Amino acid sequence: GQNIDQPTEMTATEGAIVQINCTYQTSGFNGLFWYQQHAGEAPTFLSYNVLDGLEEKGRFSSFLSRSKGYSYLLLKELQMKDSASYLCAVMDSNYQLIWGAGTKLIIKP
């Protein structure tokens, strides 16, 4: 079967750094996506990794290890507006996205 695992909830302090992990087992791999979803809103695209390594985009970075079936999203200089759910999704061999249940990130002052 196909499976995406990520922690249900994490808490961090404003100004700090947080790492959200994602492990996956899928039939085929055509890239891994991270999305942000604020409560009551639609998911919005954050990052995409298809090769091993780190992709940096401002305060957000995403890392991929295909051999380990592992990715993480790193958020630096946390702001209150970063309180949201972060969704990990893998594009499988059929080019369909398989989604994790999401990690709810709570930022405390």
Place this chain on the structure above:
Amino acid sequence: IAGITQAPTSQILAAGRRMTLRCTQDMRHNAMYWYRQDLGLGLRLIHYSNTAGTTGKGEVPDGYSVSRANTDDFPLTLASAVPSQTSVYFCASSGSPLLADSYNEQFFGPGTRLTVL
């Protein structure tokens, strides 16, 4: 219209009734998708369409049907609603469905919150 729109925003529906959720995009994207999102579960794909005139079944297609008569519209129909179809429904689109590329990100509509009693 900018991006993807969905209608209605929310709906309360009696069990057994027929309901169509509407989705329209103006980005000329080839692919469109319908997902449902339930608490504690990831987004689950209901149906998809890689291009106008074609549709396919996703992970949870039972009780739902779709059509793709043109590029812009992708309605989702519940023929006879049941309480287990209570959920938030998201429509999404992407440019190149059969391509492993960062430009193949999916853009989401604002969602429809459906309650079936």
